[in-house]
Amino acid sequence: MLLNISYNRSETKEKINKEVGTPFTLLERIKLNGSGSPKLQITSTSIEIHNLLILDINTNICNIELRPKGIIVMFRSLLETYALIIPYYKLNLYKGKSEEYSVYKDHYFIKIKADNPAIHKFMLKILDYKADNALPQIEDIR
Template sequence: MLLNVSYNDKKIIQKINDAVGKPYPLKDRFAMGGIGSPKLHVTEASVDIYNLFVLDNNTNTCNVEMRPNGIIVRFRSRLETYGLVIPYYKLNMYKGDIGIYSIYMDHYFVKVRADTKAIQRYFKKLMDHRTENLPTNLEDL
């Protein structure tokens, strides 16, 4: 689900926490070696996200935050911050031939350039975390 996360709205925070879990405590973040990605340059996006990107003239960048049950892809448009909340069971990721990672959920997608080793290590860590925390039964959803 694509949400405007600019403001501290309890209803939106509750929706995010229900979908992907609460944020990791500081101790766990250090133990995991960080939960956030470096700055990712967006090369292509779905229509809904692209329409937000064209509202300003800034470079199209995003970052990814890991949560216990999913990820949040955050990006800015004008003065607003948007988050694409993706539970692990809906997350599809592909690595392209020329260093492009594609993140899909339903009809939303974001393609980012993986031009540094740090970005490639982060996506490897993300996929490992996903396999450890992916629900195995339908009752777990």
């Protein structure tokens, strides 16, 4: 699900929380050693995301937020902030060339340049957390 999250709307927050869970508490974030990625440079995207990114001339960057039942990939275009909401059971994460990761959900994808050891460490954290929490619950299937 690709959403515009620029504005503080309760229905948007409810959709996100239903898909990937509420944000981690402060204590949980400390135990995880952080729940957000460093700044990630986008190298390639699916057509829907690409059409948003080409609207301005800024560098295409994103970040990833870890949630209890999934991840949120956030990026900006013009003055708007967009989020790709990905539950763990729909997340496919591939390491392509040694300097690139691909994040897939259904027909959406974002390829990220991984030229920093912190990025590799964060992607391993996502994979570890996904392995422990990937099974869909009955309420997720409905």
